[in-house]
Amino acid sequence: MNRRTFLVTASTAFIATQLFPAHHRPRRVAVIGHTGRGNYGHGLDVVWQQIPGVEIVGVADPDEQGLKKALTRLKIEHGFSDYRKMLKELRPEFVSVAPRHPDQHLEMALAAIQAGVKGLYIEKPFCRTPAEADRLIEVANKQGAKIAVAHRNRYHPVLPIVAKLIEEKEIGRLLEIQGYGKGDRRGGGEDLWVLGGHVCNLFQFFGGEPKSCSAIVLQNGKPVTRNDVVEGAEGLGLIAGNEIHARWHLSSGLTCSYKTFANDGSNSTGYAAHLIGTKGTITIKIDGDPFAWLSPGNAADPVSRNNARIPITTAGLGKKETQHEKIASVHNHVLPVRDLIDAVDHDRAPLCDARQGSMAVEMICSVFESHRQNGALVSFPLAERGNPLSKF
Numbered sequence: 001m002n003r004r005t006f007l008v009t010a011s012t013a014f015i016a017t018q019l020f021p022a023h024h025r026p027r028r029v030a031v032i033g034h035t036g037r038g039n040y041g042h043g044l045d046v047v048w049q050q051i052p053g054v055e056i057v058g059v060a061d062p063d064e065q066g067l068k069k070a071l072t073r074l075k076i077e078h079g080f081s082d083y084r085k086m087l088k089e090l091r092p093e094f095v096s097v098a099p100r101h102p103d104q105h106l107e108m109a110l111a112a113i114q115a116g117v118k119g120l121y122i123e124k125p126f127c128r129t130p131a132e133a134d135r136l137i138e139v140a141n142k143q144g145a146k147i148a149v150a151h152r153n154r155y156h157p158v159l160p161i162v163a164k165l166i167e168e169k170e171i172g173r174l175l176e177i178q179g180y181g182k183g184d185r186r187g188g189g190e191d192l193w194v195l196g197g198h199v200c201n202l203f204q205f206f207g208g209e210p211k212s213c214s215a216i217v218l219q220n221g222k223p224v225t226r227n228d229v230v231e232g233a234e235g236l237g238l239i240a241g242n243e244i245h246a247r248w249h250l251s252s253g254l255t256c257s258y259k260t261f262a263n264d265g266s267n268s269t270g271y272a273a274h275l276i277g278t279k280g281t282i283t284i285k286i287d288g289d290p291f292a293w294l295s296p297g298n299a300a301d302p303v304s305r306n307n308a309r310i311p312i313t314t315a316g317l318g319k320k321e322t323q324h325e326k327i328a329s330v331h332n333h334v335l336p337v338r339d340l341i342d343a344v345d346h347d348r349a350p351l352c353d354a355r356q357g358s359m360a361v362e363m364i365c366s367v368f369e370s371h372r373q374n375g376a377l378v379s380f381p382l383a384e385r386g387n388p389l390s391k392f
Contacts, residue, residue: 026055027341030092030117031074032083032108033059035066038099038235041123044150045074045098047333051341054094060086083108087115094341097122100194101235106132113145119344120147121337124197126357128237130365131385133358140354148340148350149357151201153284155335157314157326158291159205162275162282165317166206171277171294174254177203181244181260182271189217189239190232191260192246192367195271197360198286199258201352202273208251209359213366214377215246224371226392238389246367258367282312287331290321 029048033040040046048054056074060083061067067079080086087095095112097105102125112120113136120140126149127133140147153159166174179199181191203210217240219228224240232239242262249255264270275282280296292312297305313321321327329335336352343350362382369388370378384391 027051027053027094028057028090028092029054029094029096030057030086030090031059031070031096031098032086032112033061033066033070034099034101034104035061035063035069037104038101038123039066040070040098041096041100041150043332044096044121044123045070047121047337048094048096049074050332050334051337057092058086058090084111084115087111087117091115092117094119094121094344096120099123099235102126102128103235103237106136109136109147110139113139113143116143118145119340120145121150121333121340122147122357123150124357124360125193125236125364126197126354126361128235128361129386130358130362130382133354133361134385137354137358146340146343146350147354147357148336148343149352149354149360150333150336151198151352151356151360152330152333152336153198153286153291154201154205154352154356155339156291156330157323158312159284161312161314161316162284162292163206165282165294165312166275166277170280170317171275171282172279174206174275174277176254176276177206177256178274178276179203179256179258180270180272180274181258182268183261183264183266184268185263187260187262187264188219188242188244189368190234190236191262192244192258192364193232193236193239194234195286196258196260196364197357199273200360200363201356202284203248203250203256203363204356204359206252206275207254207256210248210250210363210366210380212249212377212379213246213363213370214375215244215367215370216375217241217368217371218243218245229389229392238387240368240389241371244367246370248363248366283309289327291327 031045058078059070060080062081071079095117097108105127217224229240244260247257273284284292290311293309295309296307310318314323
């Protein structure tokens with residue numbers, strides 16, 4: 001990524017998160033959840049209570065007890081078992097598509113867009129296949145709807161600081177980006193789907209969209225076969241493997257890699273992206289606090305890495321963090337939702353838009369498509385727009 005791209009990206013991130021125009025009328029918001037099938041994501045329902053000038057007009061949940069709890073939690077009266085009926089009757093301007101299970105996202109989002117919703121905040125994973133993403137983007141573009149995907153780390157105010165440090169060669173030449181999964185019981189295919197999208201989104205931010213992928217997927221140390229393909233938890237569709245090694249070539253010329261192992265012994269502490277340079281490594285801890293730090297020294301030369309790591313804050317390298325409230329507004333989705341509202345008002349793309357959510361899904365699917373082709377290099381856009389494991 002060149003200097004101009006870095007600075008424009010950093011500037012846009014800063015400006016967009018400051019803007020929130022005043023309106024003489026409340027912004028009408030509805031929430032779509034599904035208790036027992038992804039629930040309400042990581043707070044994608046209650047985030048709207050923290051946005052000035054917003055009125056939550058309704059919530060939909062087919063689970064009777066879950067709906068009652070949602071009404072109490074959101075302090076509203078209008079509850080629906082059918083989200084289509086809610087959308088038709090209430091005509092909200094914004095909607096949270098909140099369930100964590102992506103098998104419902106396509107139909108929920110399409111119904112919202114077709115009902116005239118102008119801004120959608122969708123839990124990750126965005127959807128299950130590139131084909132589903134293609135359909136959503138096509139309809140959203142046609143109707144003029146804005147979609148933001150809840151890869152909330154993309155909105156972190158430290159991210160532009162990291163980009164600036166890289167541009168200024170603080171870690172020397174940026175050589176590659178390495179990502180690691182959480183490494184708990186979900187390690188492998190489920191870890192990649194549920195959590196790996198956050199890392200893929202950071203790969204895009206720092207290195208651009210992928211051009212190709214090569215990968216191998218293992219089950220207990222052996223290459224996955226069709227007999228290892230199973231229906232995934234959380235509405236993921238077909239998944240496979242408890243160990244993954246993947247590598248992408250990005251449009252900037254950088255390469256990035258992602259590894260995930262089931263029960264890797266790290267106690268879930270390895271979930272991060274590492275920007276590796278000739279003079280140091282910057283680590284970004286997904287959803288972490290501190291969010292980023294620099295480890296001086298060449299990664300290939302242990303002798304040069306004796307210095308303590310240096311935290312990176314909104315104030316800069318090694319400086320004390322002062323914007324705790326803004327950082328908290330990333331974790332609770334307030335900053336992404338404010339950005340979505342501003343994107344609707346100013347007819348621009350949200351910072352983490354449907355294209356980025358779609359590309360994270362396509363990167364995940366490319367892993368299984370490459371493995372299906374015996375580790376062959378597969379190009380983007382993927383020719384296979386469905387779930388590659390269905391063709392095994």
